[in-house]
Amino acid sequence: MSTAYFSHADCRLHDMGRGHPECPQRLAAIDDQLISSGIDIALDRHDAPLVSLKDVELAHSAGYVANLKDQLEQVEASGEPRALDPDTVAGPGTWRAALRAAGAAVAATDAVIDGRAENAFCAVRPPGHHATRDETMGFCFFNNVAIAARHALDVRGLARVAVIDFDVHHGNGTEDILAGDERALMVSFFQHPLYPYSGAVPKGTNMVNLPIPPYTRGAELREMIEAQWMPALERFRPEMIFISAGFDAHREDDLGQLGLVEADYEWITRRVKDIADRHAKGRIVSCLEGGYNLSALARSVVAHLRVLAGV
Numbered sequence: 001m002s003t004a005y006f007s008h009a010d011c012r013l014h015d016m017g018r019g020h021p022e023c024p025q026r027l028a029a030i031d032d033q034l035i036s037s038g039i040d041i042a043l044d045r046h047d048a049p050l051v052s053l054k055d056v057e058l059a060h061s062a063g064y065v066a067n068l069k070d071q072l073e074q075v076e077a078s079g080e081p082r083a084l085d086p087d088t089v090a091g092p093g094t095w096r097a098a099l100r101a102a103g104a105a106v107a108a109t110d111a112v113i114d115g116r117a118e119n120a121f122c123a124v125r126p127p128g129h130h131a132t133r134d135e136t137m138g139f140c141f142f143n144n145v146a147i148a149a150r151h152a153l154d155v156r157g158l159a160r161v162a163v164i165d166f167d168v169h170h171g172n173g174t175e176d177i178l179a180g181d182e183r184a185l186m187v188s189f190f191q192h193p194l195y196p197y198s199g200a201v202p203k204g205t206n207m208v209n210l211p212i213p214p215y216t217r218g219a220e221l222r223e224m225i226e227a228q229w230m231p232a233l234e235r236f237r238p239e240m241i242f243i244s245a246g247f248d249a250h251r252e253d254d255l256g257q258l259g260l261v262e263a264d265y266e267w268i269t270r271r272v273k274d275i276a277d278r279h280a281k282g283r284i285v286s287c288l289e290g291g292y293n294l295s296a297l298a299r300s301v302v303a304h305l306r307v308l309a310g311v
């Protein structure tokens with residue numbers, strides 16, 4: 001079985017303005033590196049469909065979804081960018097990009113559950129893990145991973161799913177949506193203090209949060225992951241694993257001050273894959289979150305995909 005790769009040209013139409021780090025070139029850089037590394041041939045490529053708003057409403061309130069649709073369709077029609085919060089700007093391509101990003105996550109989930117792929121990676125933007133049940137935040141509109149996790153639970157009938165978040169920023173949106181839902185276990189690390197300054201006190205007993213001081217390097221982080229994430233994941237025995245794959249904890253990334261390198265992403269992915277192989281029939285759906293140094297991002301995605309694809 002293969003690793004499915006979901007993306008869509010529409011994801012490059014979302015543009016938050018000149019010089020913004022969450023830029024369309026991120027996906028182009030990943031694509032270039034997939035080809036030059038040769039890993040491209042090991043991936044089964046799919047165009048992401050548009051998400052159904054019914055699926056979106058498994059993670060976001062109906063009022064939020066209706067309001068966002070209204071606002072983003074106005075922006076699409078007028079061509080005038082609009083800031084929805086201090087960090088999150090919508091442009092004319094944002095609505096379609098957001099529908100594709102969440103659509104990729106849900107389609108990847110179905111492909112993996114149906115056995116059409118062993119695991120999947122979604123190269124999408126906008127990212128999702130800061131979007132809460134009722135608010136856009138931190139470059140995020142729809143919480144792609146939370147939507148896919150709820151789709152696996154509520155629509156596909158899985159009993160337990162785990163969410164792994166290794167972005168340098170705390171996945172406050174995913175925590176907001178999944179805290180208290182005992183069918184989900186979320187494990188994460190994040191630089192602290194750093195935007196969005198949350199996570200030091202978990203919002204639910206199903207959250208394993210590791211706040212990490214700036215300048216922590218991979219070796220120390222691996223020890224913490226081994227001691228804190230792994231026993232919780234082993235106990236939980238997830239039937240499927242979702243990854244909020246942000247690569248901004250890389251030491252070349254200027255949005256954070258952690259010291260990870262490609263080998264650390266490879267190691268983390270291998271440990272997650274071990275859990276998935278033991279408990280979840282290997283089922284993993286990984287979705288791109290942050291990662292803003294284009295070269296480090298692309299190299300780290302390849303390291304992540306090498307493990308997922310087993311090449």
Ligand SMILES: [Zn+2]
Nearest residue numbers: 167169248290
């Ligand atoms: Zn981030």
